[in-house]
């Protein structure tokens with residue numbers, strides 16, 4: 764798409780544009796985020812969120828924010844489908860008028876390129892390296908699952924989270 768740029772999401776950028784980023788992030792049908800959640804650096808005593816401000820991206824169309832993806836380095840967790848460390852796509856959202864125009868696909872391409880180029884910065888990981896994500900398995904979310912599959916992910920299993928079941932998707936870079 765002409766005029767589309769995928770740029771690195773720094774914490775300073777997120778602070779300045781928090782309201783707009785949250786409006787787009789909260790298009791995802793999960794409990795809405797607050798500014799504090801958006802701007803946190805990590806949680807669970809630093810276990811989650813590593814590298815968030817180095818691995819996340821914003822889509823700008825003629826300098827207007829039209830999408831974002833928040834990613835971080837996820838450690839392997841015994842007893843889960845996350846059997847190795849991975850670069851984890853925690854959220855991916857494109858503003859409504861700009862959906863189905865390739866913006867999401869371009870953001871995923873940037874995440875994959877970044878993973879290929881830099882590997883993981885904080886977690887010691889053997890090659891090959893995985894990029895992972897998870898999303899609601901419900902019928903109404905099949906469009907999102909289809910999106911990830913079109914972007915090269917495959918479903919590696921399902922996991923219970925709170926009151927729902929998510930599919931976990933992964934691809935090797």
Ligand SMILES: CC(C)(COP(=O)(O)OP(=O)(O)OC[C@H]1O[C@@H](n2cnc3c(N)ncnc32)[C@H](O)[C@@H]1OP(=O)(O)O)[C@@H](O)C(=O)NCCC(=O)NCCS
Nearest residue numbers: 790791855856857862863864865866867868906909910913
């Ligand atoms: C899911 C989302 C990020 C996809 O971004 P997008 O920019 O609209 O997707 P793209 O245009 O890059 O789609 C690439 C391909 O994925 C598939 N795809 C994307 N959205 C789809 C949908 N709703 N239904 C079926 N297939 C879909 C298509 O094959 C599409 O190619 P095509 O349009 O040429 O057929 C976006 O729709 C969105 O933000 N949705 C609301 C928030 C959300 O639920 N996010 C996901 C949870 S983390």
